Amino acid sequence: MVAPLALGLLVLVVWHLVVVAFAVPAFLLPTPLAIAQQFVAQFPVILSTAAVTGGNALVGLIAGFLIGLVLAVLAASSRLIAELTTPVVLAASAIPIVALAPVFTIMFGSTTEIARQLVVTVVVIVPVFVSAARGLRAVAPVHGDLMTSLAATPWQRARFVRLPGAVPYVMTGLRLAAPAAVIASVVAEYFGGLQNGLGSRITSAAANTAYARAWAFVVASIVLGLLFHLGGTLVERLVTRGRPA
């Protein structure tokens, strides 16, 4: 516990000294002290903007989770559906957020949060779908034999073995998607629309050459991402408790 904190502190100190010693210009790298000062000064704004960005991330996380899960269950139940959905999801995973965001903003207008939430949804669907699909496929042969010996119908196989067996995989997908949702939510704000989120503040601060302030909002985004990661991990632990590691 002490070692990582000590290392972090050391990095901050070295950073500060390097910037001061080499007179590094602010647009390259402000000192950690300057960033901290801005963070404190902007704190109320940080809270309100983080609530907006975090809110969009959460909405997109939930929507993307549900859609990804439903698609995976459909794909597992029908070879035809699997062959239709898998390429679409894989194509979606290849689209960069920076392309999606402006397109959605134009399509869905710049006066609501919908475009941002949609971007997050698309980004979240991919890891959830992939993890859930894998989990639904991963039936241990002994469990398959067991269900056959019990003369189980396909629905009974799903209900008693495949769906519960897929839960750890699905939870892992959720844990992986959570911080990605925050990143998507922040980046989606770079392309116009409402200016009430962390991403918008980062771009506007940079545009006004207030670099330490921009970095302060970046730090806030990192903290938000970590909070979502923590949340995702907690949910995963809670849902899979009692199972072997």
Added chain:
Amino acid sequence: MSELASAKSARSAVELDGVDKRFGDVLALSGIELTLDDGEFVSLIGPSGCGKSTLLRVVADLEQPTAGTVQVGGKPARQARLDQDYGIAFQQSGLLEWRTVAENVELPLHVHGVGKAERRARAAELLELVGLADFAGSRPAQLSGGMQQRVAIARALAPQPKLLLMDEPFGALDEMTRERMQAELLRIARESGAAVLFVTHSIPEAVVLSDRVVVMTPRPGRITEVVDGRRPGRDAAELEPDDVEDVRETAAFFAAVTAVREALRKGHQ
């Protein structure tokens, strides 16, 4: 002490007649003739690849024979499976990790639509039988290997089957646990009155548990000999674990083990 095949009875627990099983080019089973009477304990023993597990799976209708017929309790194997007339235990206990021990035992009844109260009661009864009543609410991950296998056996007994199929269920256990489990299994089988078809690698295990030991050889998989297993104690009213220990030290036991070993060696030539 040895005899080939046995007379077919009108209503036997298991009856295999001229059974072949082919996997592509490989003849895993060839001309299998075997009958188990009600309540009889029969072991299948042989080297790897002799088809003993395949034979068990054919009886369970997890595989279908390429020739011949399989009857379980007078019905075709498929019907017996659909009617849950047998219980099966695998080498890995195959417990569902997200269900409690009691819920695992209830599984066959749950699948077959038995009501909650009845399921609960039956599971409690079975856990009592295998000595795990205190662990009803635990998760499988909290149990040792031997305990998990006992739960698997309890689960196999849930639908009150006339036939128990067991595929090296004690294979993953250490020797002491194994011997304890053998005594437990004998007691459970006797109390439930079920016939047992038991696949094993271990000659002493086969002899101590069975009325008859069926020796198989590979390429193609066939039955070469049937040896009488332990005689003392099988008909005795009470067979305590200590009695089973004593059986292991009798001359009759050694003779039977030798007979099985020689049958296995002969099959190899």
